[in-house]
Amino acid sequence: MKQDKTEDQKSVDVQKKNITKEYKTEDLIVFWYPAECSHSGKCMKAMPEVFNPEKRPWITLASADLENIIKAIDSCPTGALRYKLPEGSKIDPNKAKGPGSVDYKPDATTAVQIKAVKNGPFLVRGPIRLIDADGELIKESSQMVLCRCGLSKNAPFCDGSHMK
Ligand code: SF4
Ligand code: FES
Structure with a gap:
């Protein structure tokens, strides 16, 4: 049976999950949010000139089309990638309201959809609150990718280990 985590281990887990990298x-x-990335590669396929894990920093915004x-x-x-418009941004705010916006709120009346890949x-969509075994909120979001193979080192999130 899985042993309960010590308070120190829990604190390390929380710190790991809270790491945020910012590109401006x-x-x-x-x-x-690295702890939420499932390494699906969708961002790299969409814009390899912007998202390139071989480079440091791995996200380069300069000279790319920001609306793309x-x-x-x-x-x-x-939801590992998010964006927001800084004050004075020239981008039309109506083009920055999608699920990647930090301010995005899913329609609370929408049914939650869970799709097995x-x-x-599991790809989960909807208004989601993920709660741990102690009743603590792990994440509140409109999208999550949850491990169903048991190999993730970042459970309950998928970290791409199923592809190895
Ligand atoms: S989960 Fe998001 S950030 Fe991670 S590789 Fe896939 S598209 Fe990129
Ligand atoms: S399903 Fe992706 S790591 Fe388990």
Whole structure:
């Protein structure tokens, strides 16, 4: 049976989950939450010139079309990528209201949808509150990718281990 975590272990877990990386231009701020990334590669396929894990930093916003970056972030399945418009941004705010926006709120009346990916995770969509065994809130979001193979080192989130 799985042993209960000590308070120290819990605190390390919380710190790991809270790491946020920030990438800025005058018109767009992008956030990346590594602990939530399932390494699906969708962002890299959409814009390899912007999202490139071989480079440091792995996200480069300069000289790319920022509205296309917003679209790529809106299609991130886990919510590991997010964006917001800084004050004075030249981007039309109506084009920055998708699920990748930090201010995005899903319609509370929408039914939650859970889709099993063949040999992969559960894709969850809707207004979601994920609660741990102690009743503590792990994450509140409109999208999550949850491990169903048991191999993730970042359970309950999928970390891409099912692909190895
Ligand atoms: S989960 Fe999101 S940030 Fe991670 S690789 Fe996939 S699209 Fe990119
Ligand atoms: S389903 Fe992706 S790590 Fe388990």
